[in-house]
Amino acid sequence: MAISDSDTVSYSPAYTIVPTYECFNRCTYCNFRTAPGESPWMTLSAVNKILQQLQKQKVCEILILSGEVHPRSPKRQAWFQRIYDLCELALAMGFLPHTNAGILSLAEMRQLKKVNVSMGLMLEQLTPKLLNTVHRHAPSKLPEVRLQQLIWAGELQIPFTTGLLLGIGETQDDCWETLNAISDLHKRYHHIQEVILQPHSPGHQQSFNAPAFDPEQLPEVIAKARQILPPDITIQIPPNLVNDDQWLLACIQAGARDLGGISPRDEVNPDYPHIQEQTLKEILQPGGWKLAPRLPIYPQFDHWLTHDLKTAVKHWRDEGLYGDYPTR
Numbered sequence: 001m002a003i004s005d006s007d008t009v010s011y012s013p014a015y016t017i018v019p020t021y022e023c024f025n026r027c028t029y030c031n032f033r034t035a036p037g038e039s040p041w042m043t044l045s046a047v048n049k050i051l052q053q054l055q056k057q058k059v060c061e062i063l064i065l066s067g068e069v070h071p072r073s074p075k076r077q078a079w080f081q082r083i084y085d086l087c088e089l090a091l092a093m094g095f096l097p098h099t100n101a102g103i104l105s106l107a108e109m110r111q112l113k114k115v116n117v118s119m120g121l122m123l124e125q126l127t128p129k130l131l132n133t134v135h136r137h138a139p140s141k142l143p144e145v146r147l148q149q150l151i152w153a154g155e156l157q158i159p160f161t162t163g164l165l166l167g168i169g170e171t172q173d174d175c176w177e178t179l180n181a182i183s184d185l186h187k188r189y190h191h192i193q194e195v196i197l198q199p200h201s202p203g204h205q206q207s208f209n210a211p212a213f214d215p216e217q218l219p220e221v222i223a224k225a226r227q228i229l230p231p232d233i234t235i236q237i238p239p240n241l242v243n244d245d246q247w248l249l250a251c252i253q254a255g256a257r258d259l260g261g262i263s264p265r266d267e268v269n270p271d272y273p274h275i276q277e278q279t280l281k282e283i284l285q286p287g288g289w290k291l292a293p294r295l296p297i298y299p300q301f302d303h304w305l306t307h308d309l310k311t312a313v314k315h316w317r318d319e320g321l322y323g324d325y326p327t328r
């Protein structure tokens with residue numbers, strides 16, 4: 001079944017595996033991290049058990065979402081190997097891995113491409129002024145370092161998801177500048193699948209003392225993003241962070257067409273439970289929108305995959321539950 005109709009909104013039936021919550025950065029809005037050494041790493045056998053359970057469910061995407069071990073830490077190689085092994089395991093069990101593990105070296109990205117159908121990294125905001133505020137103690141948030149990741153993903157032909165974090169001290173012009181940078185890179189490499197527009201939503205752990213990004217502003221940002229971004233990039237919004245049915249519909253009306261990975265828990269925003277599929281359908285229906293599942297790789301990128309990954313993706317596409325995706 002093709003789902004390319006313009007009245008379709010997609011989502012990815014997903015499950016998030018967190019190899020480790022430890023992170024050497026300290027972004028002040030973070031509700032995810034623990035200090036290095038303070039939380040045990042996820043073992044392969046524990047993940048194996050989880051994945052066995054998931055095989056009985058409708059889950060396709062395994063999102064590997066990790067805190068970062070410092071590139072010069074003696075633990076870096078073991079950290080990277082654990083992520084690689086988890087992806088390999090998920091793939092062997094029939095799932096499609098998508099990794100977002102923060103800043104990676106070119107060699108690490110090249111390795112992970114072998115066991116991921118797509119990868120991701122939020123650009124967040126490019127303005128350097130955040131290095132004096134929310135990113136004062138977050139070396140991975142240097143704008144040029146994050147832009148470099150998007151360039152490497154393009155050079156390596158990795159289908160990529162990126163996005164903006166809204167409401168962390170940027171101006172509107174800063175947002176447009178970040179969107180323009182994504183647009184420029186996509187025009188060069190044609191590798192960006194989706195841009196997430198994620199409103200800052202305060203949580204229990206963060207020290208950043210600022211209100212939530214006003215959801216009433218989100219449709220305007222989406223409409224402007226739709227103007228800036230090339231039409232083959234889908235705009236994604238996290239529905240659990242737009243806590244009002246009418247504003248969620250307004251976001252779709254403004255141009256958002258994807259609701260991201262829906263899993264039991266939002267690891268990045270644990271204070272905001274995911275809205276599950278049936279409820280989302282009921283919210284969208286009055287607006288005339290249909291909700292449809294998608295894979296973590298869009299069909300136009302299938303030819304970038306290795307033989308093994310292509311076979312795994314084909315298996316899911318042949319099931320007929322996942323079709324082409326809306327882009328506008």
Ligand code: SF4
Nearest residue numbers: 023025026027030033
């Ligand atoms: S937001 Fe990401 S990079 Fe920043 S501290 Fe949290 S886990 Fe680390």
